[in-house]
Amino acid sequence: MTAAVAVDLGKTGCRAVLWDGADPAHGVHEVPGAPGLAADGGVEAARTAVLAAVLPLLERAPSLRPAAVCVGAAGAAAAPRAARDLADLLLGDLPADEVAVTSDAVTAHAGALGGRPGVVLAIGTGSVAVGIGDDGAYARVGGWGPWLGDEGGGAWIGAAGLRAALRAHDGRGPDTALLAAAIERFGDPDRLPVALGRDGNPARTAASFAPDVARTATAGDSTASAIIRDAATALGETVLAAARRIGGDGLHVAVTGGLTGLGEPLLGPLRSTLAAFPRALLLRPSLGDPLDGSRLLALDARTPHEPHVVRVRRAAPLPTAPTPPVTPPAVA
Numbered sequence: 001m002t003a004a005v006a007v008d009l010g011k012t013g014c015r016a017v018l019w020d021g022a023d024p025a026h027g028v029h030e031v032p033g034a035p036g037l038a039a040d041g042g043v044e045a046a047r048t049a050v051l052a053a054v055l056p057l058l059e060r061a062p063s064l065r066p067a068a069v070c071v072g073a074a075g076a077a078a079a080p081r082a083a084r085d086l087a088d089l090l091l092g093d094l095p096a097d098e099v100a101v102t103s104d105a106v107t108a109h110a111g112a113l114g115g116r117p118g119v120v121l122a123i124g125t126g127s128v129a130v131g132i133g134d135d136g137a138y139a140r141v142g143g144w145g146p147w148l149g150d151e152g153g154g155a156w157i158g159a160a161g162l163r164a165a166l167r168a169h170d171g172r173g174p175d176t177a178l179l180a181a182a183i184e185r186f187g188d189p190d191r192l193p194v195a196l197g198r199d200g201n202p203a204r205t206a207a208s209f210a211p212d213v214a215r216t217a218t219a220g221d222s223t224a225s226a227i228i229r230d231a232a233t234a235l236g237e238t239v240l241a242a243a244r245r246i247g248g249d250g251l252h253v254a255v256t257g258g259l260t261g262l263g264e265p266l267l268g269p270l271r272s273t274l275a276a277f278p279r280a281l282l283l284r285p286s287l288g289d290p291l292d293g294s295r296l297l298a299l300d301a302r303t304p305h306e307p308h309v310v311r312v313r314r315a316a317p318l319p320t321a322p323t324p325p326v327t328p329p330a331v332a
Contacts, residue, residue, distance in 0.1 A: 003064045006294035007050055007071040011036055016053035019295050026060050029053050036075030037082040046073055047089050070100040070298035072107025072290050087312045100298060102309040104290060105130045111293030112286040115303040118252035119242045123259035125207040127153035127235060131242035136307035139245035142238045146203035152234035154207030154259050160227045161213035176223035181212040214262040228265050236273025249279050254286045
């Protein structure tokens with residue numbers, strides 16, 4: 001089978017793996033990420049991150065020459081010209097016949113559904129759904145951040161739980177075990193605003209309380225249960241909006257991200273919301289991650305994701321590296 005390099009370039013980290021046929025030649029190599037292709041200097045920052053992640057892999061396997069490199073990059077959807085510029089630069093930097101650049105959302109979708117059309121719901125601190133149809137139709141729903149959207153995500157659940165805890169603390173709302181859970185995690189309720197901002201990322205800190213909300217709901221707390229049900233409904237509506245926009249029947253739906261660890265308290269009501277959709281939606285486990293999707297798109301230009309992939313190819317393939325001469329054994 002053909003060797004390929006898969007890259008998942010995010011704003012925090014850049015991961016790369018060199019695939020030798022069906023198996024990776026080495027483990028995943030990770031370096032710091034880049035601010036996104038749409039940012040000022042985004043192309044050069046992305047190029048630097050990709051080369052830092054990929055070149056050590058190629059140095060460890062000098063006999064392998066990848067046929068293709070595919071980069072799923074944050075910001076590529078908003079900056080198609082930058083995506084092409086990055087592909088052109090990497091084609092000059094790397095010993096591959098072809099370089100493809102696309103959005104990291106597209107590679108995540110391809111990995112989760114194995115290149116099939118459908119909807120992928122990613123839920124972590126935030127929430128976003130990406131739908132890709134048979135004809136390449138593309139829909140992105142949600143993902144607007146903790147202040148404008150991300151309904152049903154970890155920060156949304158955690159903040160809702162903390163608001164309920166503070167209402168109980170003030171006497172403005174019903175008693176709830178969420179208050180005790182908040183005190184156990186964050187300490188004095190009067191210091192909660194300070195605790196939320198202590199690491200400079202209030203959304204991430206709020207999301208750390210989402211598992212506590214789910215556990216409290218499982219224990220029978222009505223306030224926590226209502227929050228989890230509302231989150232599942234919001235996530236279901238996000239999936240349904242993406243499904244309506246791309247059209248088609250019997251769409252596959254995969255759910256990925258750290259919030260899936262909340263399990264049935266969240267996923268059970270989510271399935272019920274999806275079951276009410278008039279067209280069939282087939283909820284299935286995620287098949288792979290963004291690196292799997294990047295590898296798939298590196299080697300297959302026939303998936304419905306192709307309209308969203310920028311590909312550049314050499315006019316002539318690189319020459320094959322010469323085979324080292326074999327010294328015949330000495331005759332005794």
